[in-house]
Amino acid sequence: MKLILLVLLVSVTACNRGKFTEGRMFAGGKAVDAATLNLGHTTYLEYCVQCHGLAGDGKGVSAAGSYPPPRNLTQGLYKFPNVPYGELPHDVDFHRIIHKGLNGSAMLPWDISDERLDAVTQYIKTFAPQTWEGADKVLGTKIEPTPNPYGEDKRVEAIARGEKVYHIVAQCTTCHRAYASMDQINAWSKEINGTEMAGMDETIYQLKLQDSEYNYKVIPPDFTYHPLRSIHSTADIYQRMLYGVSGSGMPGWKDVVSDDDLWALTYYVEDLMKLKNDQQARQALMNRIETK
Numbered sequence: 001m002k003l004i005l006l007v008l009l010v011s012v013t014a015c016n017r018g019k020f021t022e023g024r025m026f027a028g029g030k031a032v033d034a035a036t037l038n039l040g041h042t043t044y045l046e047y048c049v050q051c052h053g054l055a056g057d058g059k060g061v062s063a064a065g066s067y068p069p070p071r072n073l074t075q076g077l078y079k080f081p082n083v084p085y086g087e088l089p090h091d092v093d094f095h096r097i098i099h100k101g102l103n104g105s106a107m108l109p110w111d112i113s114d115e116r117l118d119a120v121t122q123y124i125k126t127f128a129p130q131t132w133e134g135a136d137k138v139l140g141t142k143i144e145p146t147p148n149p150y151g152e153d154k155r156v157e158a159i160a161r162g163e164k165v166y167h168i169v170a171q172c173t174t175c176h177r178a179y180a181s182m183d184q185i186n187a188w189s190k191e192i193n194g195t196e197m198a199g200m201d202e203t204i205y206q207l208k209l210q211d212s213e214y215n216y217k218v219i220p221p222d223f224t225y226h227p228l229r230s231i232h233s234t235a236d237i238y239q240r241m242l243y244g245v246s247g248s249g250m251p252g253w254k255d256v257v258s259d260d261d262l263w264a265l266t267y268y269v270e271d272l273m274k275l276k277n278d279q280q281a282r283q284a285l286m287n288r289i290e291t292k
Contacts, residue, residue, distance in 0.1 A: 024126065027088050027137030032122045040123025043116045051106055056127030066106050069216060073124055076131025077213055077247045080230040083140025085244040085252050088131070090139055094121040097230065104227030143242060145235075146259040155267055162268025164188045165261045170253060172265075175220040178204045179272060181289050205289070213247035220250070223272035224282050231273075238266040 018038030025031055044052075053060040056073035063070050071078070080097060081089030095117055101109035112120075125132040150158035166172045167180055168188045178185065182204075186196040212218040221228060231237055241262055244252035253262055275282040 024122075024133060025135050026122070026125050026132045027134070028090075028139040029135050030091075030122075036119045037123055037126065039116065040119035040121070043112065043120040044123050047110055047112070048120070056124070062106070068105055069214070070106065072214065073127040075214070076128030079245050079247060080240070081140060081246065082239050082243055083142065084254070085246050087140030087246075088137065090142070091118065091121050094124065100230075100232060102229040103231065105229060143254060145238065145242065146263075148238075148263055149260050150263055150267060158264045158267035159271045161261070162264035162266070162271075164192065165257060165265045166268055168192050169261060170257050170265060173201070173204050175208050175210060175249070177207055177222055179224070179285065179289065210249040212249060218248045223269050224275040224285070227276075228273065234266060234270055237269055238263060241265055241269075 018034065019041045020034040020037040023031060023033040024037065049060055050062040051060045051066070051070040052058055052073055053063065053070075058070040058072035060070060077086075078089050078093070080102070081087070081093035082096075083089055083093070097107070098110050098112070098117060098120070101107050131137070163180065167178060167185050169192065180188075182197075185204075189195065189197050207220050207222060209217045209219060219226075228237075228240075230240060241253050243254075244250050253265075257265070275285065
């Protein structure tokens, strides 16, 4: 009996001490104390472990059959930060994803206190010490968005321009599907490049599976059908175009297309997204594509 009591006393004492006895120094010179990390650990066990797993490797008990799979946090790689492709996210990027969730996935929006939100953000970093630990590690660059040259009063103009940017300038159909007839695409190519397309691409109306750094294939979304994971507003679309989707093959378009064209592309994608809730209009678009 004394032995059992002693074991219980040691266990309780260990639990009270928490997982961390020392703080950590993270990228950007972020010093985090042990108390914060221990609160983050507790929060993670309450809200995150079911999917992301005890080891943070994305192999929690609820992970089986999930698509997309829960993020493997040990990689130190994150899809949707508002920093250039492959650079380290800021804390606000973690906060945004945790608070708002990811559409169409098992990552729900979590309504937790600011204290717990910050604590679990810091704890998540401990799964990838090679990425995060050390004052020499640098956070990603924040790009100042350019003023929107269109706005609501020029939405129709923006969509018309964005349609051409999507199919010709940015060549989004390299990964995503086309939403215009070949006659239209050839006409836009002749207008912008001075020549028609070199030949019919048999995959132009298909989604093309892409390799990723997450150990699974990524399906580029059909904007008229699939939910966009991190998108909740027009500004979110613009920022995702600006920064890209890290680890997925979707690059950021800053300095690749003009700022005005990036805004036009934003409005066009948003217009396509509306068809998800209007199947009659979506079918009408598909019929126009097939008959021209």
